[in-house]
Amino acid sequence: MPSTFTTAPLARAALLCALGTPLAALAQEHSVKIGVSGPLSGANAFAGKDNENGVRLAVEELNAQDIKVGGKTVRFALQSEDDAGDPKQGVTVAQKLVDGGVKFVLGPYNSGVAIPAARVYNDAGVLMSTVGTNPKITQSGYKGVLRIVASDSQVGGAMANYAARELKVKNVGVIDDRTAFGTGIATEFKRQAQAAGMKVAGHEFTNDKASDFSAILTALRAKKVDAIFFGGYAPQAAPMVRQMKALGLNVPLLGGDTLCSPEMAKLGGAAVGENVRCAQAGAIIARQPAGPAFLAKYKERFKREPDVYAPSFYDQTVFIAQAMKAANSVEPLKVAQQLRTMSHQGVVGTYGYDDKGNLKKTAVTVYTFKNGALAPLASY
The missing domain is CATH 3.40.50.2300 (Response regulator)
Incomplete structure (x- = not known):
């Protein structure tokens, strides 16, 4: 499946230059690619698309906020890849995202994909935030691997x-x-x-x-x-x-x-x-302070109700942006370190990670x- 881009940096740069925007102004931006790895084909494609939608909604909102890190505006771009829920394809996708300059990955969705893909992301210094629940995912000691939901x-x-x-x-x-x-x-x-x-x-x-x-x-x-x-x-x-x-x-x-x-x-x-x-x-989203507003804007944007993990993917993407500001850096491992010291009240619960990358506290x-x-x- 071809990649899906939002706000492609090169195309945007060419457009702005054509409109008379000087290159010096473009240099005042951090271009940060957010990758999504999930099953966009096959029996679980409904879940993969839902996860992607959660990240897409967060990216669109963050780009509208003019977030600054180190005096530069952060411009987020989404690159979504289909791992088909297959471990072998997931590793191929991981390498493709790494080669494409992606430094932050939301996913994989499947534990069987997350376990081997984590090594690729770790070796490349990429931050991986997964909903894979198998305990083995965070037993590797990788500093850039976080589990954004409860474990098995x-x-x-x-x-x-x-x-x-x-x-x-x-x-x-x-x-x-x-x-x-x-x-x-x-x-x-x-x-x-x-x-x-x-x-x-x-x-x-x-x-x-x-x-x-x-x-x-x-x-x-x-x-x-x-x-x-x-x-x-x-x-x-x-x-x-x-x-x-x-x-x-x-x-x-x-x-x-x-x-x-x-x-x-x-x-x-x-x-x-x-x-x-x-x-x-996670807690019951409709009963959380920000839950009803999230459900409404998700439905307005995508014309359907969210599935299981769209809120978690949305929350983690927003949390990553907050950690960038706190770290005053867009370097993945610096952001990962900040994520382990901060907490974030998301739409479906409170996020904060222990030294292994697991949530310190989560409702089920x-x-x-x-x-x-x-x-x-x-x-x-």
Whole structure:
């Protein structure tokens, strides 16, 4: 997929020169490229586009504010690349962004892409801000890698506690799609479910391209599970819940943030309702001080509601700009150091990072679906 640029610096420079703007004036600007790496094609393209929209909205607002660093106006440009949720393509995208002079990257979306891409960005001195939740992402010690949402241990733990306390689940089945994300969150849920007193009756496996889950669902039905936890993505979870109903397996389907998506209801139709429970990093956005205003301007700009992570990508892009001002620099590692010492109140929560690049504090909210829309149940 070709790159998408906003405010391309060279084209802008040529235009301004043609209009009589002296080159000396252009020298008074910092041109900062913000890269986005995500699945803009394939089953999870809806999420990749949503993430890109969050960054785009922030970039447009920041450019309108005439932000200055070191006496120069900062002009942000967006370069978005399709990693297709594929680790190999993600590494290729990472190298392309690095070669193109991008110093700040929002993404990748998938943990399996973020883990290998992080090394490329680290070696090039690029700041990477990801929503990949696998704990391995921030165990590398890379100073320029930040996780802008809760990790699998936090999200999986919240769902395990909710299942034990609120749903009174005693016998649970686990399915994971063998991706870095799916395996990571399923493992954390399983560990913390057992710690909460639940029995894990079976752990079944699928993949992120599958559409027929009848065999593994039949196996779990035979074990009389009270609920099923799925570590995977909405394009598989939606047909899975339809097949659960067809098999008479009328138990809750539990999952992480990837199930907390309008795409889940869109693909699952009437089969998706209060039988689906998912845990998502962040507080309930509509109840946050700046939440309603963000939701309104996102819908006005893109003619649709935001999906799961657009608010987080928006918040982190704004936070990076604030850190640039505080550091009086646009150098990525100086900005990264500043991000670890500051805090930022975003539209979906408070951002501040520990020495490993994880959020110091984050809420996790459990949702269900009512009339095709997400409905919050509890926050942890």
